[in-house]
Amino acid sequence: MAGLRVTESVCPYCAVGCGQLVYTRGGELVDIEGNPRSPINQGTLCPKGSASRQLVQQPDRVTTVKYRAPGGAEWQELELDRAMDMIAERVIAARERGWQDVDHRGRRVNRTLGFAHLGGATLDNEENYLIKKFFTAMGAVQIENQARI
Numbered sequence: 001m002a003g004l005r006v007t008e009s010v011c012p013y014c015a016v017g018c019g020q021l022v023y024t025r026g027g028e029l030v031d032i033e034g035n036p037r038s039p040i041n042q043g044t045l046c047p048k049g050s051a052s053r054q055l056v057q058q059p060d061r062v063t064t065v066k067y068r069a070p071g072g073a074e075w076q077e078l079e080l081d082r083a084m085d086m087i088a089e090r091v092i093a094a095r096e097r098g099w100q101d102v103d104h105r106g107r108r109v110n111r112t113l114g115f116a117h118l119g120g121a122t123l124d125n126e127e128n129y130l131i132k133k134f135f136t137a138m139g140a141v142q143i144e145n146q147a148r149i
C-alpha cells in the first residue's frame, strides 16, 4: 500500500510487553496490530492492546489541564505553566512538612514521608527509571508501581 510505513513497537499498557506493528502514513497513525515476530505475543494483542490506537487518537481525549479547587464543584482550565508551578509549590511544601533528618532512634535518614509515588501500568521503562531517580533524589522512600499491587 502506497506510503504506508510500519514501525515495530511495544504495547504501552502492561508489563507483558507485547510486540506491536505501528502503521503510519504521512506521519499519521493509521493502524496498530500484533507483531508476529514477537516471541511474547506472536502476532496477537489482548482487547486493551488492540485498542491502544485510542491512546493517541481518541476524539474525547482530554488535552488541556483541568483543575478543581479545594471545595470547588466545577472544573476550570489552567495554562500548563501555571499548573506546573502549582504542582511544584505543593511538592516542595509537602517535602518540607514531611522531612526527617533522623528516625525515632536518632539514626540519620535524610528523607521525607511527605509524599509517595504510585506509578501506573502505562508508564514505560524509561519513565519508571526517571521517576524512581527523581523521587529518590527528592528524599521519597515510598515509591511503588501499580503492576506490583
Ligand code: SF4
Residues within 6 Å of the ligand: 011, 012, 013, 014, 015, 016, 017, 018, 041, 044, 045, 046, 047, 048, 049, 050
Ligand atoms: S496487548 Fe494486552 S497483554 Fe499485551 S502488553 Fe498490551 S495490555 Fe498487556
